[in-house]
Amino acid sequence: MGTLYLIATPIGNLEDISARALRLLKEVQYIAAEDTRQTRKLLSHFDIHTPLTSYHEHSQEGKVNFILEKLATGDVGLVSDAGTPGLNDPGYDLVRAALDAGHKVSPIPGACAPVAALVVSGLPTDAFIFLGYLPRKSSERRRVLQESAGLPYTLVFLETPHRLLAALEEMHAILGNRQAALARELTKLYEEIFRGTLEEARQHFSQQAPRGEFTLVIAGSQPQDDEWDKARITLAISRGIEAGLAPSKLAGKIAAESGWPRRDIYQLLTEIQNSGELEE
Numbered sequence: 001m002g003t004l005y006l007i008a009t010p011i012g013n014l015e016d017i018s019a020r021a022l023r024l025l026k027e028v029q030y031i032a033a034e035d036t037r038q039t040r041k042l043l044s045h046f047d048i049h050t051p052l053t054s055y056h057e058h059s060q061e062g063k064v065n066f067i068l069e070k071l072a073t074g075d076v077g078l079v080s081d082a083g084t085p086g087l088n089d090p091g092y093d094l095v096r097a098a099l100d101a102g103h104k105v106s107p108i109p110g111a112c113a114p115v116a117a118l119v120v121s122g123l124p125t126d127a128f129i130f131l132g133y134l135p136r137k138s139s140e141r142r143r144v145l146q147e148s149a150g151l152p153y154t155l156v157f158l159e160t161p162h163r164l165l166a167a168l169e170e171m172h173a174i175l176g177n178r179q180a181a182l183a184r185e186l187t188k189l190y191e192e193i194f195r196g197t198l199e200e201a202r203q204h205f206s207q208q209a210p211r212g213e214f215t216l217v218i219a220g221s222q223p224q225d226d227e228w229d230k231a232r233i234t235l236a237i238s239r240g241i242e243a244g245l246a247p248s249k250l251a252g253k254i255a256a257e258s259g260w261p262r263r264d265i266y267q268l269l270t271e272i273q274n275s276g277e278l279e280e
Helices: 019-027 036-045 061-071 091-100 113-120 138-148 161-175 198-207 230-242 247-258 262-275
Strands: 003-007 030-033 052-054 076-079 104-108 128-133 154-159 179-184 192-197 214-218
Touching: 003 019, 003 061, 003 091, 019 076, 019 104, 030 036, 030 061, 036 052, 052 061, 061 076, 061 091, 076 091, 091 104, 113 154, 113 179, 113 214, 128 138, 138 161, 154 161, 161 179, 161 198, 161 214, 161 262, 179 198, 192 198, 230 247, 230 262, 247 262
Parallel strands: 003 076, 003 104, 030 052, 030 076, 128 154
Antiparallel strands: 154 214, 179 192, 179 214
C-alpha cells in the first residue's frame, strides 16, 4: 500500500522548498498536480522528471480511481499550484478517498500563504479562523461577513485583485473600521504587506491598482468597552448630527472609536433620525 504525500511547494521564492519535498518529488512514482503546467516549471528548475498527472476541481471520479490505482503499487505526491495542498483546493476529496481506501496520508510541511500573512500581520495569532475566498456574489459575500462579524478570532480571507475593492467596502460596512493587513506577492520580488484600517486599505488600493492574489487578515470582534453602551453611542450620534457630519462618515467615525460594528451604529443613527429624538 502506497502513501499519499501532501507536498508543500513554494508560493513565490523557489528557495522556500524543503530538502525533504525535493527528495520525495523525485522518489514518488507519480505526482498529482493541480496545474501540470505550473508544476512542470518547478520540476524543471530542480531537474526532476517524475511523471505527472492532473488533479484539479474539474477532475472526474475516474481520475481519483486512477490515482488510487497508482497508490496500490507505490507512493504518490500531491501538489497544488503553490503552497500547501489540501488547503482551499480540491485536495480534500483525494485525501478522503485515499484514507477510505486504507492508504497512509502524510504531510510534507512548507509554504502556506494564509499562515505567512497571519504571522506578519501584527494582529493576534493565538486564535484565528481561515475562511478561504469570499463568494463572488455580493449578497453571499455580505452573508459570510455578517456571520463572521461577531467572532472574536482574527479573520483570514483570500481575495482576487479585481474583487478586492468591493470586498473592502463591504467589510468596512459590515465589520466596522477594523485593523487589517493585506498581503500580496508573498516571498516574491514585489512583496507588499499593507497594514492599517479597512478604510485606509480601501483608499490605498483605490489609488494603487490591486495586483496579484491577496491574503486579508482582519482583526476579530473586540469586547465592547462598558463605557460605550447604547446611551454613549446615541449621544455621539446626536453630537455628530448637530456638527453636520454625513451619516456614513459619522457611523464610520463612531465605529472606529467605539469598536461597535458600523452597521449597528448606522441602524441606530437611522432610527434616531426617523424618530427625531436627539440627545440634548
